[in-house]
Amino acid sequence: MFDTILIPTDGSDHADDAAETALELATIHEAAIHVACVADTGPLSELHLPGDAASAEDAMRGRAQEYVDAVVDRADAAGLDVTGTVLEGPPESELIEYADEIDADLIVMGTRGRGGVHRMAMGSVTDHVVRFGDVPVLVANSGTESA
Template sequence: MYDRILVPTDGSDYAEASAAAALELAKTMDATVDVICVVETGPLGSVALPGDTASADDVLSERGEEYVTQVADRAAELDVPVTTAVREGVPVREILDYADDVDVDVIVMGSRGRGGISRMMLGSVTEGVTRHSGRDVLVVSSDSDPVSTDQ
């Protein structure tokens, strides 16, 4: 039924829970998992951080690499084939574009993630992906126990 599963991550507990669900589904379906982290770029992205030569975008991209690597490491432990990507841009658009680019069968996402007041007012990334995707989207409920990142 599903040969290729996309799981976006932002490093939150809810993204970790959705990654665990995606990996379990992939193991059951003998599917490949694509893990993506989208770094939101902004007007301050190219500004160097105080006392550092790295820009804010560079730091966020490094953090995104860490997030996808964590999921990829768990996939390797389960013998699930995995591909990772870190993209810059608007999360909903980048997730949908990636899903189209690699022709995934399903997108597995948490119902909450990193964000804040602006995210609540504008709507969540999960809501945007669910609303605009022509693909199946499996939403892992925020009522589920998030996976601890202290493992």
């Protein structure tokens, strides 16, 4: 049923829970895994880390690679066919484009379970991918935070 599963990660517990679900599905379906983390190196990225913009972008790319490597290691340990990549740009559009590029059958993403005003103010990468992507998305909700 699934040949290629995309696992977006941001290193959070929610993403780790979703990765575990995706790895179980990949094992059952003998699917290839693609793990991706998006380093949002846009104009606001320099606000997240101290120093000049180039240093901030390098740090973001390095952190993204660490997140990808952690999930790739878990997939390798499970004996799965896995590829890891760091993407750059707005996470919402980069994940949708990458899913199309690799011809993913499924995207498995985590969510923080936020709702109400907090979700509207913060936005949601998962929500955007569900609404605007062409690939089915399994949302693994690992808990609910209050709004």
